Amino acid sequence: MLQKLKIDYLDGDVLLEGYYAYDDSIKERRPVVLVAHDWSGKNEFSCHKADQLAELGYVGFALDMYGKGKAGNTKDEKAALMAPLIEDRVKLQRRILAALETVKKLDHTASGQIGAIGFCFGGLCVLDLARSGADVKGVVSFHGLLHAPEHTAEHRIRAKVLALHGFDDPMVTPDKVLAFGQEMTYAKVDWQLHVYGNAMHAFTNPQANDPDFGTVYEKNADMRSWTAMRSFFKEVFGSEPDSI
Numbered sequence: 001m002l003q004k005l006k007i008d009y010l011d012g013d014v015l016l017e018g019y020y021a022y023d024d025s026i027k028e029r030r031p032v033v034l035v036a037h038d039w040s041g042k043n044e045f046s047c048h049k050a051d052q053l054a055e056l057g058y059v060g061f062a063l064d065m066y067g068k069g070k071a072g073n074t075k076d077e078k079a080a081l082m083a084p085l086i087e088d089r090v091k092l093q094r095r096i097l098a099a100l101e102t103v104k105k106l107d108h109t110a111s112g113q114i115g116a117i118g119f120c121f122g123g124l125c126v127l128d129l130a131r132s133g134a135d136v137k138g139v140v141s142f143h144g145l146l147h148a149p150e151h152t153a154e155h156r157i158r159a160k161v162l163a164l165h166g167f168d169d170p171m172v173t174p175d176k177v178l179a180f181g182q183e184m185t186y187a188k189v190d191w192q193l194h195v196y197g198n199a200m201h202a203f204t205n206p207q208a209n210d211p212d213f214g215t216v217y218e219k220n221a222d223m224r225s226w227t228a229m230r231s232f233f234k235e236v237f238g239s240e241p242d243s244i
Contacts, residue, residue: 033114
């Protein structure tokens with residue numbers, strides 16, 4: 001049976017609230033996958049992704065980048081929550097590393113078997129988790145922001161990296177995609193980039209329907225990107241947990 005729990009944790013004096021799910025019929029410790037939310041904050045979408053990961057046999061952990069109870073509804077509110085972390089990537093990396101340290105202590109987590117996925121802003125967060133040099137097996141960015149931090153110290157990227165990108169995404173233009181590829185190649189990362197045609201930003205979110213803003217759901221890209229993620233983690237972890 002799927003168990004769904006909340007857990008408070010800290011980044012310094014900032015109280016954060018994570019949500020995690022796991023299948024209690026699986027007795028062995030298993031890999032955990034962090035889920036980084038979009039610019040809205042930890043919401044139903046990211047928690048649902050944690051549930052879906054748990055259904056695959058992982059521990060799914062929807063992390064919190066903003067603070068317990070903090071979420072945005074309007075574009076202005078979301079931008080105001082996201083901006084301090086976009087502008088201070090050291091702070092952003094510290095915040096997601098707090099989530100990483102939290103999941104290491106969960107009872108059901110296999111030692112050293114940690115991955116991460118993120119959506120939009122969350123895609124940037126998991127890429128920065130990898131850029132921090134954290135000991136994670138692999139990270140997956142779904143229609144994420146790709147630009148590298150300017151002022152953080154360079155670390156060896158240990159994680160394998162998969163970026164899932166919509167070709168028509170106006171927020172991540174071809175020059176930014178090229179720069180990302182060059183960054184990963186220069187850093188000698190085991191990296192992949194999958195580009196989906198006819199897909200804009202937020203192509204995995206069924207609620208996205210704002211073509212003028214550049215956020216539109218695209219069913220095929222959503223399905224294909226989730227399949228790509230499953231294949232990636234099967235490679236990264238050796239197999240899916242339910243087949244161990």
